[in-house]
Amino acid sequence: MLHKSPVTNVSTATVGKNNKHDSAERHIKGTALYIDDIREPQGTLHLAPGYAQASCGKIKSLDLSAVKSAPGVVAVLTAKDIPGVNDCSPAMGDDMILADGHILFHGQVIFVVAATSHLEARKAARLAKIEIEETVPMVTVEDGLEKDASVLPPYEFLRGSPDEVIKSSPNQIADSFHIGGQEHFYLEGQIAMAIPGDDGEILVHSSTQHPTEIQHTVAKMLGVQDAAVVCECRRMGGAFGGKESQAAQWATLSALAAHVTGRPAKMRLDRDDDMIMTGKRHDQACHWQAGYDDQGKLTAVNVEFNSRCGCSADLSLGVNDRTMFHADNSYYYPQARILSRRVMTNTVSNTAFRGFGGPQGMVFSERMMDTIAIKLGMDPLDVRKINFYGDEDRNITPFGMKVQDNILDELVSELENTSDYRNRRKEINAFNKKSPFLKKGLALNPVKFGISFTLKHLNQAGALVHVYTDGSVQVNHGGTEMGQGLYTKVAQVVAEEFGIDLEHVRITATKTDKVPNTAPTAASSGSDMNGMAAKHAAETIKDRLIELASKLYQVEKTAVRFANNKVQVGDKEIAFAELTQQAFLERVSLSSTGYYATPHITWDRDTKDGRPFLYFAYGACCAEVTIDTLTGEMKVNRIDILHDVGKSLNPAIDIGQIEGGFVQGMGWLITEELVYDDQGRLRTHAPSTYKIPTASDVPEDFRVSLWNSSGNREDTIYRSKAVGEPPVMLATAVFSAVTNAIASISPGQVPQINTPATPENILRSVQDMKKRDRKAGA
């Protein structure tokens, strides 16, 4: 067998252990402070947004007199009150903080009320009289395409002449389906609190994945220097991409109110407002053709993704690029055209969501595999396997990067055995033959996910480590904690470095005045990058301590070792806290920054050349479902997952990411349905109408294992692999299993089904199959 990873046998004391989430005890006691729990300074104002009941048009008149005179109202702010730039976009300059002149979607904020209580602000915000000269909104992707509306130019990967090759292939297929969007449904809604300070300075507490961007956006909005603004985030109550760019509007509005009134101001969105006003996962209309031989091996693929970006660019460039980067998932496309159109609509601007476009790309590739299998009457797993990337050849992605760390064959074969896939396939076939109404389906799907930001400059991180004279350590880094356990992993790395127990390492809130110019905590890169930066900071201090010890005790530097809260110096052993005390007395600095820039990233978007990813994370999932052909109801019976996290920094946390990511992906593909009416108004803007998975949607038989990896072949932090996003895409197996169950109704016919596979969509597909079956039989 090929050894694709170096065997690493570094023994570690803290790294690789199942340490609890650093806040776990505070979570379960209710003492972990989220922004709404911080004691507000006296006189804090509470904000609520105001918007119009239209999706698109010119603001004809805005009568705010009733709002202003409502009880408790202190100020009502509009675009005119913004001293600097009225923009909260991450890059493109096209997201107004407060609408000015026109509105582009239903829910776009036109004004904000500052009142003495949250309830008063909310009540007042509804008293506005707004007249909109409405124009017909573009609601669906098709509406946008018809008007040739886009937020960004299309982008394409092309290898060879796929159209010609498809035509001359032994078999061809063409298909279209729709991939649904997804609401983040972080349990803690969007929130920010701004506190004015000395000389125009402002401190903004923001529930954000990107404090630096909040700092920059607030500064730009106020027309002050970046240095006057500090953004702090201790923790988020979930984010999932929804607080990467979308936290900025509420932070800037808080800062605006604080600036105008001179009082602290807090903006917490009500859940319905949050769901109406913030972006979601991009839904896409996918059209594709493929050619393949009689064994199911692809000859060429031509796929178009038409992505509903909403009313502005937001992060749509990166998101849709990643759909393209993952349109191959784990499969080699000898010839390929992958086109992405970034369609503009009069709906909320869609944004980052765990997987960042990747899931949409992969759900296409998996549908293609299922389709080919059905057409050829093959087991879908065999079609998948025959198309896997090769080791020596068939290993170049459609974007030109060589896949060098491929473990698909080994990993998928192992799961095939441990999940008893082949026997269960037989059992399911037998069950389906004798069951009139209930049908079962089975699928085993792989995941290959590229790790790194595809925007090269984001692949950098900073850290700040202070060692205090009592031997305790404070760590700060640019990454944010949204529940994923980043703080815990980074603390483990630092504890490991100094050979001290985790309880001596305290991670403090992410804050732009401690570590500046950071990247968002996104792209699964949090521990890869911040762990490495913190390690570098700790190493710098450790090197100074080694030098000091070697001088003080007259030993070689190599004779100084850190372990068990002690420092071994030659044959002497001293407490770590003793050495740190000595360092102070000897005037040795115990503080250092650390920095890390991900190596080997060379992607050039314009020339479509180079390497966008440092490595790939792999996994596979086997899903079994039952559907009811009378009602379309569906249940997931069993899930088996095998996932590759390299050498895990913390297996308990990694398992948590895998299980949670999978269930979130499953929700996206089965029950989570965003419904817009023909006026472009979102009808599913609360948990009563938007259904994320609950406990009984998760199968009792849920088996999750970590791939027994010898370590990432790249030199990542302790040879670990990123884990935040890849598991989301394991859930394509559930969608494939549903397809498989429906396909049993009429063998050889491809079920037409969109995601999410709600009971309604399943029933529609079932009835369509039955019709086709009758026709075929007639």
Next chain:
Amino acid sequence: MRQSVKFLRDGELVELDNVDPNETLLDYLRLRERSCGTKEGCGEGDCGACSVAIGSLKDGKLEYQAVNSCIQLLGMMDGKEVITVDDLSKNSQAKGSQELHPVQDAMLRHHGSQCGFCTPGIVMSLFTLYHAETKADRNTINDQLAGNLCRCTGYRPIIDAALESCTGKAEDRFSQDAQTRTSKLNDLDDKEDLFIGNEAKFFAAPASTEALASLYEKHPDAVIVAGATDVGLWITKQLRDLPKVIHIGRVTELQKIDHSNDEIIIGAGVTYADAKEILATIDPDVAEIIRRIGSTQVRASGTIGGNIANGSPIGDSPPLLIALNAKLSLQKGVHSREMDLEDFFIDYGKQDRKAGEFVSKIRVPKLAKNEIFRSYKISKRFDQDISALLAAFRLTIDNGKVTQARIAYGGMAGIPKRAEHTEKVLVGIDLNASQTWEKAAKALEQDFTPLSDMRASAGYRIEVAKGLLIKALHEVSNEKADQQGNQTRVIGVREAV
């Protein structure tokens, strides 16, 4: 007449004479008390982040139930005990003087939290399960957690923590202290009418039917609140000011359940949770439909009376009860009247209820020997979702033939409604001649012209309405053939695995 609200806060008496009729329990906890462990996730009783435990006496015994504090009115706490996550690990002198409550400890060891925002609600939900006196299995836990959404963990570690800690043996400081708390709660039950405010704006909780009737007759513009699982949203979401609120939770007579050999009588103030057991004696499908209404939190406070009185076209209990031919009693002043429940629903948003008239009780006939009942709920998500549609069938079977049929659907019209054409076509249908069933299913098209909304399209609703009739006939005919009621009862995806 008492002019203050009295309740226990973790065993200690709290007395408030300044209670706004619209003040929620969550706002009291977070804004007045500044106990910020309890979180607001959605403000509509759907996510469970704000779950707290409410202690009350059931037949003299202290029971804890989880409720959504975001849609509970503060005044409704009168006579109850409120326990929040902030209380759980404080002063813990339970066995081994551990600092954490056993459910907290299990959550911690199983890595049951990630972002931590849903966690306080989950801890409180499990706290009530811990006190439930039966060892929790996976189904019980699924049901207990259906109203606690977690977006991070995928639930597995939380379920493991529950399996381990909710063993049916409560040994914490709350169980040790139960007697004291019970007697304190007994003391709070002073049978005094509660009235805070003035004639223009008040929160009232009368202690008898007479007091309720006379107060409501005097203030027919008041809003009657039972569990507030609907009215709570008028306040938190529609931002309505409800100047006059009358809570019926202290009217003992309305909390009563009676039954005889042929009927069950449920007071208008009886919660779903309390009604479920007795309704299960009619048919297991009735119990399962009640179980699937909202979440444990919603069922702990929501009432069947309220589900009827609010007139929702998608309420789950009305079609169920209409198929069972339930009767509804209304009272105004000293006058009462009774009607067929189906006649109460006139049109969308319009019920046969006069000003000052309130729902007092529901009479539900039990099934006769040759009657068979089936009911199915269809929703996008299986648990804790509002129905796309709900079907309920009561069939009288004689010699393998349907001799009478009573069918009601929810979600298919502006009101819960009977399928009268279909009922007629069904009469005479042979359970052994499945080829004739389609004809009956087809008749549903005459009975209903459903609407499309975010839950389902009109087309789906009508197709599934038919599918459910076929499913019911299939089940009933198999049951007949096998004489094994339980095994052939349900052929749904949840049971087949």
